Amino acid sequence: MKGPVVIGLAGGSGSGKTSVALKVQSYFPYERVVILSHDSYYRDNSGLPLEERAKINYDHPAAFETELLLYHLDTMRDGGAVTQPIYDYETHSRKSEGENVGPAEIILLEGILVLEDARLRERMDIRIFIDADADERFIRRLQRDVKSRDRDIDSIIKQYSKTVRPMHLQFVESSKRYADLIIPEGAHNEVAIDLIVTKVQDILNRKDETKESEA
Secondary structure, eight states: OOSOEEEEEEEOTTSSHHHHHHHHHTTSOTTTEEEEEGGGGBOOOTTSOHHHHTTSOTTSGGGBOHHHHHHHHHHHHTTOOEEEEEEETTTTEEEEEEEEEOOOSEEEEEOTTTTTOHHHHHTOSEEEEEEOOHHHHHHHHHHHHHHHSOOOHHHHHHHIIIIIHHHIIIIIGGGGGGOSEEEETGGGOHHHHHHHHHHHHHHHHHHHHHHHHHO
């Protein structure tokens, strides 16, 4: 109970991982519960022409600089703080500035492939898979990319058919077997959210009790 507790949140693109993480975090002070997003650790491809960056398969494990995430996760597990990269989806590169994260007592580690990587799994105390039907995930992704990432519908459909769906079947769906808990419907599942919040609160209460006994 002395170090931060790491809770992994995996699931397909558009399943609601980020929404679940944000909803759980909203119940607690920021300095106690923080979010690390695997998407922030896409490799910086600014050295490539923009048209080449757009062709990269961003749903394959090789697209992520997971080594940096592991280093940051270990730093935070030791009680430190990190500067999480900020990824620009329009230019397919990292921004020059980062986001200061930590130290914290609970780390919500979210991303499509966080349960796929054995090194990340080894650092998790709780593993959760956010499940959703494929058509629902596609609709959410379509709405998100049109509104937030200024992409046209044809390019979204092409990417989904060419890389998102095949990579989901190859890497994401198979990682479900590593989960301690599978949650359907994502952030719309209020019962599941309440269970996670209750668990996090219990962990924080035990940490407080440990601090008081050592004082």
